Amino acid sequence: MTYVEGFVVAVPAANKEAYRKHAAEAAAFIRDSGATRMVETWGDEVPDGKLTDFKGAVQAKPDEVVVFSWFEYPDRATRDAANEKMMNDPRMKEMAASMPFDGQRMIFGGFEALLVEQGGGGGTGYVDGALIAVPGANKEAYRAMAAKTAPILREYGATRVVETWGDDVPEGKVTDFRRAVKATGDEKIVYSWIEWPSKAARAEGWQKAMADPRMQFDMPFDGQRMIFGGFAPILDEAWS
Structure with missing residues (x-):
């Protein structure tokens, strides 16, 4: 079953290319550690929320952009082994020392797949x-x-819908996933994404989906605390 390491990061807008280069340099190591895919996306339509939002999740400053990224692994065991290997590799330690963003405000965690609707390749x-x-x-x-x-969104143009359930979500000193969505009691964190062929396809797809009566249902969570946004890929590497 697919296992996901999810991240949300605040990156200075001026450091976009430096961030992309930093991620590209790490990609080969991520691949060799057992990941099957690595995706980095740059905030494009990230709205302000009344209770929660992506900017607040990572305490983004006015000149910073939110990055939504993830690594995919075949299972948790592979992910755990990869993390241990990365922690002990001097190359990764060198990269961590030169991150083009504030790592203390990065939020991350491990998530088990609840649903992976796989569409076409690419x-x-x-x-x-x-x-x-x-x-x-x-x-x-x-x-x-x-x-x-998920099948409705696929019908209207989405190429992939992924829903994952918080499995290894640590508390952070400054930021973390639970604080991001103001989780209480026994609430768990869902990290999810929808992939589209383009921003235009996404706009058209959502317009149709929102008009579809099949999309009317009672949500099993507090929608007011849901965080969402649109992101443009800056790196997408997949390995078999």
């Missing part, structure tokens, strides 16, 4: 990213909702 053209706090008792209800909506 890199993504645009990504809708989301973070959600879901009561632990509603895990199956959330999975059922995702299984219902």
